[in-house]
Amino acid sequence: MFEATKVGRSVSKQDYKEQQEELRTQLLEVQRALRYTNIPVIVLVSGVEAAGKGEVVNRLNEWLDTRGVQTFAFWNESDEERERPRYWRFWRAMPPRGEISILFGGWYQTPIEHRFRGQCSDAELDGELNRIVDFERMLVQDGALIVKFWFHMSEADQKARLKELSRDDRSRWKMLPEKSKFSEHYAAFEQVAERVILHTDRGSAPWYLIEAGDRRYRDLTVGKTLLHAIRSRLAEHGASEANGTPTSPKLPESDSAQITLLDQLDLELALPREDYKSELKRLQAELNELAWNAYNKQRSTVLVFEGMDAGGKGGAIRRITQAVDARLYRSIPVAAPTDEEKAHHYLWRFWRHIPRAGLMTIYDRSWYGRVLVERVEGFAGVSEWRRAYSEINRFEEQLVDSGIVLVKFWIQISQDEQLKRFKDREAVPYKRYKITEEDWRNREKWPQYKEAVNEMIVRTSTRHAGWTLVEGNDKPYARIKVLRTVCDALNEALKGPPAPMAGYLPCGDKRIEPAGGKPVKNGGSSG
């Protein structure tokens, strides 16, 4: 989930100077407009140590009109606070309507600290996180805008940053990794952070993960995100900015000059023809065996294929279905929903095809349509696709908890490669049916799709269900990477104990077996 905060984004001094000026003007404008509304704005500032949370808050105070902003740090409780219910201190910090409160850590600080230090279990943490979700929802229903920032950086960057800090600065933070166990602690903290963020990332109060390695990039991104969040709320609210004053041309929300995870893919990767042939043969044989083995061990598999048009999903899927016995898999091409499907919740059509124990379902496009095509084409409203991230995460958690092996592929190609393939398709008669007017129209929306894909990957790359990004310009390379990933996932899953199929019960593995149980064939090799 934090991969996107480690790509090394930065902003030059010159760019910073130019953008900052514009940003300040616009922030002041929205702040002025905010004052005439009944919207209280709560900004939460959290993240790893040494990410510069204090610097960011100072910057915001510099940029905003301080008359409408208050900042609160929650150091040790005062005796006034200690003697009251824990949330009393947060209620004291609530902004009145039309104003902004910036909270360091806020209600997230204690739960994260406690879990990190082992003072509470995951289950206790989850309980607290649920209270937080309820609490935030209550505020949002009352009209509040909640903007939650999480600052993150790579292990190396954090180490370097810590070195810069004086001893004094460091002693304040209780979650500072010990030097000797830095890596271990870094990873443990990340794990807690992911749990907290995933659990509390709701459409109505989303987290924004900010790469904190470069100070200029960090501050500008925070400013723009806040600007955009307030502006969207004002728009919903029907408030015109700046009350009559002409507004400046709007700053775009995302910075198209910045690299993303997708840009980091080396699309030049290729596989020589001979290697492809031999690898394909070997991996298909392995997959065939693994699929039977999974059947015998009653482990189900769900494969999800998403990717740019003409990215090669179909070809990759065919290399899988060639290998697996036809009785063991089902391939579901996802196109426009049927009438019956439209009459249900959007997840219903995917639940229908969840495989029985031991079988495999391959989704050629999937529930991610909600946050891709439906978002870009406007088939789903903003609040619909925004809340879909957590709906999807919970859905996938159910699949994985029930013992299903879930593998998700995003196949990426370059714009040039897509153009080449579109033209090829038009030239070859038997491929012509694969290319339509719509494909060309979609192609024009490449930047919007890119933004949607990036956000999708950031918000739905979870520990239990990560994305495999596939470099797709070279088809042989892509197909082999897909096959190998599936084989690895199955190998890993089948090593373990037999199918749990019980995780999603309140009583964990105490699920009661049906009388007699189910006989399990133990044929096949254990590959």
Added chain:
Amino acid sequence: MFEATKVGRSVSKQDYKEQQEELRTQLLEVQRALRYTNIPVIVLVSGVEAAGKGEVVNRLNEWLDTRGVQTFAFWNESDEERERPRYWRFWRAMPPRGEISILFGGWYQTPIEHRFRGQCSDAELDGELNRIVDFERMLVQDGALIVKFWFHMSEADQKARLKELSRDDRSRWKMLPEKSKFSEHYAAFEQVAERVILHTDRGSAPWYLIEAGDRRYRDLTVGKTLLHAIRSRLAEHGASEANGTPTSPKLPESDSAQITLLDQLDLELALPREDYKSELKRLQAELNELAWNAYNKQRSTVLVFEGMDAGGKGGAIRRITQAVDARLYRSIPVAAPTDEEKAHHYLWRFWRHIPRAGLMTIYDRSWYGRVLVERVEGFAGVSEWRRAYSEINRFEEQLVDSGIVLVKFWIQISQDEQLKRFKDREAVPYKRYKITEEDWRNREKWPQYKEAVNEMIVRTSTRHAGWTLVEGNDKPYARIKVLRTVCDALNEALKGPPAPMAGYLPCGDKRIEPAGGKPVKNGGSSG
């Protein structure tokens, strides 16, 4: 919480016959209108054993047009179901838009069974309930109407009902109390049920608790509740019922002929003057000592007074403040909110006055205004006061978990007694300021207030924060009952270990003390 399902409501054969006919007509009308909307309706039928859930469902099927209704019982899982994630079976049962699914138990059955049989802990149960809340919210956001019925009856009624049933019928249910431990099991089941209902009673998917002792009352109430729920949704949706056909005069939602918890109060209760004087003296002395004792033990107290106008709240509060040292309490009269209070969430003004450790806050009217005057006068929208029940329950849970002694009073008087007091007030010069035009206007809304009060008591009588209903026609009797209740609560609380003040942390009682801790005076008697 279940008191309201044990008051012995019933419907005569004649009334049933008349009302049933009207109800059926109207149910068919709304069902027809429903078909043209995109609203799927999910009806969940749960409750104690032998409450007649099957009979109710049969009745609904008889009343409704079966072409738009499907019924699902979730007996043992089929092998098809067992081999998939647990919720797959529920997704199969989802109604398409415009139709109705009636689910026996639904997603509540397994968690309740498991907790009752001790196969999971409270924390595990809560985790599952949170998943349920998320799941239901997702469906509601997609347009679904969820109507959840819980059938309940007194221990005696259940015992009698079970006797009627043949051995066969009984063996299906896994939570049947053993004969020898009936009372114990009845209480244990009630405790699980309360936890489940409180946790999952949200404004968007509320529970309806139905008294199931009398079959005719039960079935009619279910029918009317369902009718009203669908009708409200259609109204929001702007759909006209029955598509042009003139609709019959609407059946009222609540049955004013039915007795409620408030009607069960014996308002004739009175206390002779001499007894009052001696009791008052004794209890005030006791309370004085208890308040000091609470101070020394750092236990805080919150008293909430609500009641009909002229019910005698002020007089009862004065008998308390006379007894308690002025340094130890604060009395907060709650009237219209200030500008500053209006600029915040409605709970903010109450959080402000939460007492420090060892002190007492007396709220003369309280946060319950949201579901009383604000509801009746329309100051809060329907969705606002509907979701306030669970907001309030969670707020009070925080108070109690932090160690606060919370006592809530509803002082009830008869309509005649109120009239007498209003007239008295007008007659006595120094009392005249207490009576305004508004009081007379409120009086005209007695039935609406009665309905609001009843729903408030049912939905916010929790194990951790129950209501004390006070028979208020005789002031001496009411004042003594209030004083005694406060003394009892403090005695009970001060018996225990010192103030926990830690319950609301994720790590439970592992809260870290500030260095040195706080010295606690141990003066005063231990009452």
